[in-house]
Amino acid sequence: MSYDLIEFPFQVHSDAKVVERAYLVPEGLPWGATLEVTPSQADIPPGETAIFTCRLTLDNDIIRPGCTNDQGFSLTAWRIAEDADERWGSCFYFIRPRVRTRLRIMKAQWHEKRLLVFGVLSLDTDQSVDLNAQLPLSVRVRLEHDHPAGNLRQWVTAPVQPGGAFSITREEFNGPPGVELRIQAWFDRTDLLASSRSDVFRCPHITVPVIG
Structure with missing residues (x-):
């Protein structure tokens, strides 16, 4: 490394x-x-x-x-x-020497009042370091949007699963129709692993239009 x-x-x-x-x-x-x-x-x-x-x-x-x-x-x-x-x-x-990590938001969907976010924590190293041996680990996910009807600034903690995957599911996650949610994952440094942040993932709020 x-x-x-x-x-x-x-x-x-x-x-x-x-x-x-x-x-x-x-x-x-x-x-x-x-x-x-x-x-x-x-x-x-x-x-x-x-x-x-x-x-x-x-x-x-x-x-x-x-x-x-x-x-x-x-x-x-x-x-x-x-x-x-x-x-x-x-x-x-x-x-503070640490093994480099990498965070990615792979997919997000905000449909009506349900929000789903999927991501992966991986190791950016050529050394034989087993991520599973470092569990339990967690990732902090930042959710935010700006809208005249009200802004959102919120943190959600997601546990890291074997293999590095993490996800969050939010029910009753309300927001104005059409607003764009900005999602960014943060991983905090441990005794062996370095801190990292994902790129900002943008997810539109999809709602079913009411007719009549």
Whole structure:
């Protein structure tokens, strides 16, 4: 399994009256982790902010997934002075290696007052990890729509079945005719598995027209 490249910004602001030159130094970076910082140093005019781009890579042969390998490191900004460099500020970052997961809403139907949603949680890895061995698991499903007659914002929890399938059934699920329901599934991180979100699935409300 290979981990995704993690990219994040680090901002350094200067309130000095002169141009300051700064650079970043990681402290306590775990073995198997590599941090690339661009630019290597930056000149910061008075009252302005420099943005460093940080790219963190993890060696999957050294850092194995799971909460037992949760680690962290500090990233410190240093100011270049005439006689000696001075510490300017620091942030601490957690590294929580997990097996990637993938969420998909496969099908949804909202007919009259009955809502059906079907989805799948799967593992995005080339390792022999058994999803069934991680059960019980659950997925949070976000249901929402906007309409002048009333908006909807609602969470529903669905248990994950063997094989990764999950579903929700809602009876007496009322809504304005023709409104579009937006559905998104969320999976929260566990000791071994990473968090993930599905794409937003759009489902129209189908009603039988009343004649006469």
